[in-house]
Amino acid sequence: MTDMSIPSATPMQCSNPRSFAPNRRLRQRKAHMSRLQRPKGFGGVIALLVAALLLASCANSSPSKTSHSVASGGVASYALGAGDQFSWILPLENEANYENYNSNVSNGLYRPLYYVGGAGTTGINYPLSIGTAPIYSNGDKTVTIKLRHNYTWSDGQPVTTKDIKFFFQLEAAGAKNGDYAPYLPGRMPTDITSVSYQGSYQFTLHLNHAYNPVWFTGNQLTWIYPLPVQSWDKTCLTCRVGNVASTPSGATKVIDFLYKESGQLSTYATNPLWKNVDGPWELTGYNPTTYHAVFRANPHYTGAGKPKLAGYQIYSFTSATAELDALRSGVVDFGYLPTSDLQLSNYFKTHGYSIKPWKVFYDNIAELGYTGPYRQLVDQLYLRQALQHLVNEPLYLKTTLHGFGMLDYGSAPIYAGSNYVSPQLHHDPYPYSVAAARKLLTSHGWRLSASGPSTCVNPGTGSNQCGAGIKKGAPLTISMMYATPSASLAAQAQAFATAAHAAGITIKLNPQLQSTMYSTAGVCPPGPCNWGIALYGAQEDFGQYVLVPTAGVEFAKGNYWGGGYYNPTEQHLLNAAYDLPGLSRLYQVENYQSKQVAGLWWTVGDYAIAVVNKHLTGWNPLNPYANYMPSRWSLNG
Template sequence: MIVEQRASTGEKLEIMRIRYLVLAMLFTLAACTSGETPTAGTATPGTAVIGTSTITNFLPITAPGATSAGDRLLTGILYQPLFSYQHKTPTKYSLDTLRSLAEVTNVSEDGLTYTIALRNRSWSDGIPITTYDIELWWRLILANKENWRGYHQGRIPDTITSLTITDPMTFTVTTDKPYDPNWFVGNELAHVIPLPQHIWDPDNIANTPAGAARLYADLTAAAPDAKNKFLTAVSGPYKLDNLKNGTVTLTAVDKYDGLDKPRIGTIKLQPTPDNDLGTSLTTKKLDVAMLPSATTADQVKKLQDSGFTVAPQYDWGISYLSFNFNNKTSLPLLEQTYIRKSLQRLINQDNLIKNSWSGEARKGCDVLPTAPNASDNPCPPTVAYDLQAAKQELAQHGWQQHGADMVCTESAKCGEGIAPNTKLTFTVVATKNSPAIRELEQLRDEFAQAGITLTINQVPDAVAVMSDCARTARQCEWDLGLATTPLSWVFPTYPSGEHILATNSAANFGGFSNPQADELIAKTYQSATPDSLATYSNFINERQPVLWLPQPPVRYIAYPKNLNGVDNDAPLIPQNWSTP
């Protein structure tokens, strides 16, 4: 539902011309009267070549499954989102106040309506960015959500009942129910990207659902074309210059008026396979590369000896093994909280970090992520490695170690459904040749010290196996599962648990289900309850529905030592880079 009524097509073009002239004059006046308003700057000379995956889409709106990491890097540089986020320092809604295009100025008392004010920013052709550019995004997504890569049922645009244009610089959104503003601003509004309405829809055909569908089809069809007409104006610090032999060349926008003005004049995005990144750096074909998480210490040292800074990058996520509560055969064992907790105490994360991740990983102890730049704090005693405590816990519940096996000798203490002489044996499923296989092999040895057998079943796609079990009860002959590496789950800005641990949620591959947990998870995003995340975290950690693993870096960033302004704890932000 759009509250504001727009002018007819015949009247609209003249109205647009007047609107933009007036706004341009207002922006000029604001620049003269406000010390906080950014002014256009000149980029310093120089070129940085970045290794990427092949780029196949040049527009920020795409169909499901149609984008690569290279596509997302490119479109993120060309088209800035409404809000940018960071986790280094506490800010309201975790906003990156330097790069965000707007601010939330008010949330209504009933928690339903958000007032959002745009900052004085312009497109690369000098036309002001206005709320009509937000409205175009809204119309396109609302009419085409099933064909939009960012859509998940029950999420934006489903969470918004109306978007209302107040004036060219202010709009409101009204939600279908009250949400925690941290969740709504951080996770839902993160999808909003201003789109240049004066270029993409000058005739306002998106004013109707049918027109928005036609325009969306035109955009998705044009996205793979580097010369498509929609690329005329961008909001980011760089614009597309050319595409040659797969390499995308970007040049600094002369009229860019963001506070993060580009300091390097030219950026090149050069498709490079992962296994060629190191060689391409040392042979000076690349300046900057994002190396895979499986990069070894020897590879890092070689690059460092060649004059590169190489730094691990940690993401906003967690790593864990899922217990398979859908495995009816093993369920009597997996239902026992004391068994799950004992297994956690057998995980020597210090050794895993040293031997499986070349010393580069952080301890994982919680359902909530650790800030990328945080120090590595020790896990609490209830989670920390303690072989004797784990054995003692099992002994108190009727288990004894007979040689190489931990055996239930007192079934009344072991738990309901556990027969006498049952052995603690588990099968873990993981993707074949995954970097985490080394970790699981070491874990197998650590479990063996307590008489527990861990069998590693390597399959072509662990996610497919685990998902099949969760959805159809097929392929359930596993007890523990490692879905993805290096992280099991990467959160959006606000780390609520509705996707991973709520009953029947999309990534709840282990089938964990607890009504009280569902209630606490809902509170983390459906209300602004104080300490809701901490309460949810404490409840989950007490019940141990997963086994926490170290959190390795998701990648390594490598760049020349004389390249300044690179943030080791953030995604690539090339406008911040400079050379002496």
């Protein structure tokens, strides 16, 4: 292998924060992350950790430019969004590191059984997957999977069912201990009664009941990663590899050891655990202070999608200003342009850069407080419909996002070409109309006021009355939290409040840090329960673990991040989407959630406005799950 002579990482330059480039997804917003399970002062702890990370990466020096000609194929680089850092290498994510910018890197080192997304396409990318298409039988209670024979580990051993078995052993231990981030009660591995192995390249899952193959393949099988049992089945670095994980207690010790090592950032480039990979890349350099990571093409890679580059690098930045400086100076080939700096578009275009909006298959939901002090109001379908009529998505897209986004009328956005989006979701069931909102209120017992909130004058549960629990004379006032410091989100929240005022609804805006919202939104009690609408402004993701967008995490019975929403009809449709075959069941639940306004559907901002050096090719079309896919890249010139 040719020596790439990649320079050591240098600290990133710090400056005052600005609008971040990509909207970060909210993988942490999971149903089982209830405030009851969080340590006291969770929001404050998160804030302190973030502050410590930012301070640790500040320095006066600027990143050095890497030559494109260090080796055949060249070395490209990309920037993560401001504040994001690749900081978890193990493809079994814990809660603190459950982010796409970690999993997208790790699945270049450790290939998942099923790779998701491609060049502008949603769904499973079978050509890049270790597993062939699963075969369902026995009334969809049995799933048989064959492994491709052309994948090997760096040590020359083939990727086989023994590596699949090792994954299931560790996953079961992680799910039981609450360490494994993707796990939700009732899901993998608890929905599998047993696994049988038919030699080295085939295994069969026996399920606890029939599941929809579309849902189970997309939202369960995508969790599986073959793991190098010959390197990892031990409990310390100097321990001999054995058959430790074959017992539940042993598997717990092994996953605890691997989690501990994955948290040791200072050893990423030297730890032998991370040297045995089956993916197209291997990690060769890492700076635990700046999070600068260096990868080279794996010379032992035998699978599909071999890299064209000799290597690539990842840079992290504490602000959008620092990222833009690195982009202008040529340190990174692939970066971002914040919407607040769109005036720089002509500069980059005239200096040989391409600018492309990165549309991702995420959605954006304003959570409603079904268990808090405003529950009597948001429980009313007519009021939710009125509120949805006041969300002016086309205006937000045009003026606050400058066209960089998608309309979103349900639990999946209008992503072109995706068969996971119901045809009905391409049309707004409640288009912006103050008049329509006013009509809904007056026809349900509210007296409008020109100077303040409407008041209930006809209490009761009849079709023309205010609804259960709403007393006569009650004001129509709702508190709304929204995340700072995004200027575009603040403008959307203000526009929404202004439209609501015109309709007779008083929206009390309450800007909060997103970390604070994590600790105060969700289900009440515990408190403080002083909100009725919570707008995070960052998308809920679909991808490696949740490919099929049923919104079950948000709106299934017992949910936390749906504000406690529960509707028996919706739950029945949701169960059918899980259990009965076909996409039609998915469409039914999407359509029902949309019409019921389970949450307020909100415009989805693009993940980023990508700014890409003219020498870099193969990056477009972009992956809808925010995966850079550097194996597709080439450098010219």
